[in-house]
Amino acid sequence: MLRVGCRYGTPLLFGLLLAVASSISSGRYRVLMADEPYPIVDTGQVRCYDDRVEIAYPKPGERFFGQDAQYRGHTPSYRDNGDGTITDLVTGLMWQKDPGEKKTYAEAVAGAAECRLGGYDDWRLPTIKELYSLILFSGEDVDPMATGGDLHPFIADCFAFQYGDVQKGERIIDSQFATATEYTSTTMNGAATVFGVNFADGRIKGYPRDRGPRGPKMFYVLYCRGNPDYGKNDFHDNGDGTITDRATGLMWAKIDSGHLKAGPNKDGRMNWEQALKWVEDLEYAGYDDWRLPNAKELQSLVDYTRSPDATNSPAIDPLFECTPIRDPLGRVDYGFYWTSTTHKRQGDGSAAVYIAFGRGGGWMPDRTGTYRYLDVHGAGCQRSDPKSGDPSRFPHGRGPQGDVIGIYNFVRPVRGGKAEPATEGPPLEEVKPRSRRPGAEAGFAPGPMPGGRPGGGIGPGIAPGFDPRGFGPPPGAPMPRGNAQPMPPSNPQAFLERLDRNGDGVISRDEFRGPPAAFGRFDADGDGSLDADEIRALLESRRTRGEAPQGPVSPGRRAVPLRAPAAAENPAKRRETAEASNAASVAKTPSGETPAPRTEATFASLAREIDATAPLPKKPSPDTPPNFVFVLIDDLGW
Structure with a gap:
């Protein structure tokens, strides 16, 4: 049956009749393609958000007006052909339905020529733009x-999507899909890199092509066929400061917000709310209907044959102008660009998608425990930033690869295309908002950054003497030497930054990585979150009981937080019994006395007594920011 937006399983009977009426001699339905050779499929986002939670659709002039859900493009539409293939009725591409087992990159490339799915022999490994056409931001990022748990991947449910296999030691987000698009430079420590889409966490990243944490890097693969023009731009300079892509039907501003001196510091950088308002109010080149592009519209501009290291340019056609900046090492680079698309995570709408037209930088600790700035994901990656806040709170980025946090990013206005205004959406979801302490407002002005100028940069930890938003060092400033940044010692602030995923300055119950009983014990004011003072008390308790992490980290590896390993046979029973033992110990405490806090070592010891088959992970060095349970993974962080 023909289905539109098959994630929701809603049949479009009229479309079915039309497809049947236009069937061809082979008996297959004709593809109902859009008029453009490179149609941008809508992101599927139908809900609106402020810088924290879902909200009713804003009206013109109201805060947060102009976001993704308020402009609808080509509705995602797929047909299951019943032979192991799926046809995208917007792009005209036919896809493999089930990725099957993971492959090495060499196997992925070779497998296309051998594929005979559906009786066709012209399958190919998709480009990054072809594969990204499938992403749907109705999905939710996963821890x-x-x-x-309740998981929502970033792809329609007519595909046989698979998360990472945690039973094999993978993370649940280890669901990277390979493409034929290789990076023109390298990532990490000189690794040959290929771009891929992760439909588990909703991102484009450059992944080391050959090496993974446990041997060869493994990818899922969806081969495609048809529409050889998809992903190929056809730019035309209109001579009035605008550029039209005749392949997508979109008109773009030739210059960005930096050239237009936008933002609170007139440097082109804005937080997400400011970016939405600035574009909606913009009058440029005789047009007043500009908007902030959604994730898939902006990604269509990326030129993956270009990068700062390979071509000394941003990853975009030379017809466009990008404001140059300096990266933390003092090199010429190009910034992150906001999209109107919220990157939802477990009910939290505090992050939005951006595209990096320069290096996808991150801070990675080396074998000595020193953070070094690297291009971790490549020019053209798609990641997400907090919509508001202070970037100086993230001195070594965030996430497994220490992604640089910008918050104050550039804007490339767009207009036209198939976007139609939408004034209302589905009823608001019932989501219990996380608590926020007084004074921890969602949006606040950026603080001073290294280099002596106020405002957000591409990330803290900037090389001495450099302004990340400028083109060079201040007059007379010394040139930086190297890219080393010392790893911070174990302290409450480091602990908080490591676990505070949404950047609100506290650790909520679902961000906490320890036993539930421990959270309740240290939540002194009972507000459902831990602030710096409560974390300090927690860490002090660990130190006074002699249970601080011990032992060195093995060379070439780094420590990251992970839950304690599950029992071999009955993990739920094992944890239930351990918590019951913990509760019994508290119950035996004499009246009026404060029970001794149970730490992760105590909890893990109880668990081992119940199931001796579950080995404890090794503990990291004392210089590593503390957490409850650690495992060791490879430097690449996959």
Whole structure:
């Protein structure tokens, strides 16, 4: 049956009749393609958000007006052909339905020529733009350390999507899909890199092509066929400061917000709310209907044959102008660009998608425990940033690869295309908002950055003497030497920054990585979150009981937080019994006395007594920011 937006399983009977009426001699339905050779499929986002939670659709002039859900493009539309293939009725591409087992990159490339799915022999490994056409931002980012739960991937449910296999030691987000698009430079420590889409966490990243944490890097693969023009731009300079892509039907501003001196510091950088308002109010080149592009519209501009290291340019056609900046090492680079698309995570709408037209930088600790700035994901990656806040709170980025946090990013206005205004959406979801302490407002002005100028940069930890938003060092400033940044010692602030995923300055119950009983014990004011003072008390308790992490980290490896390993046979029973033992110990405490806090070592010891088959992970060095349970993974962080 023909289905539109098959994630929701809603049949479009009229479309079915039309397809049947236009069937061809082979008996297959004709593809109902859009008029453009490179139609941008809508992101599927139909809900609106402020910088924290879902909200009713804003009206013109109201805060947060102009976001993704308020402009609808080509509705995602797929047909299951019943032979192991799926046809995208917007792009005209036919896809493999089930990726099957993971492959090495060499196997992925070779497998296309051998594929005979559906009786066709012209399958190919998709480009990054072809594969990204499938992403749907109705999905939700998942905690990398989760082992299950209510999961919503970033792809239609007519595909046989698979998360990472936690039973094999993978993270649940280890669901990277390979493409034929290789990076023109390298990532990490000189690794040959290929771009891929992760439909588990909703990102484009450059992944080391050959090496993974446990041997060869493994990818899922969806081969495609048809529409050889998809992903190929056809730019035309209109001579009035605008450029039209005749392949997508979109008109773009030739210059960005930096050239237009936008933002609170007139440097082109804005937080997400400011970016939405600035574009909606913009009058440029005789047009007043500009908007902030959604994730898939902006990604269509990326030129993956270009990068700062390979071509000394941003990853975009030379017809466009990008404001140059300096990266933390003092090199010429190009910034992150906001999209109107919220990157939802477990009910939290505090992050939005951006595209990096320069290096996808991150801070990675080396074998000595020193953070070094690297291009970790490549020019053209798609990641997400907090919509508001202070970037100086993230001195070594965030996430497994220490992604640089910008918050104050550039804007490339767009207009036209198939976007139609939408004034209302589905009823608001019932989501219990996380608590926020007084004074921890969602949006606040950026603080001073290294280099002596106020405002957000591409990330803290900037090389001495450099302004990340400028083109060079201040007059007379010394040139930086190297890219070393010392790893911070174990302290409450480091602990908080490590676990505070949404950047609100506290650790909520679902961000906490320890036993539930421990959270309640240290939540002194009972507000459902831990602030710096409560974390300090927690860490002090660990130190006074002699249970601080001990032992060195093995060379070439780094420590990251992970839940304790599940029992071999009955993990739920094992944890239930351990918590019951913990509760019994508290119950035996004499009246009026404060029970001794149970730490992760105590909890893990109880668990081992119940199931001796579950070995404890090794503990990291004392210089590593503390957490409850650690495992060791490879430097690449996959």
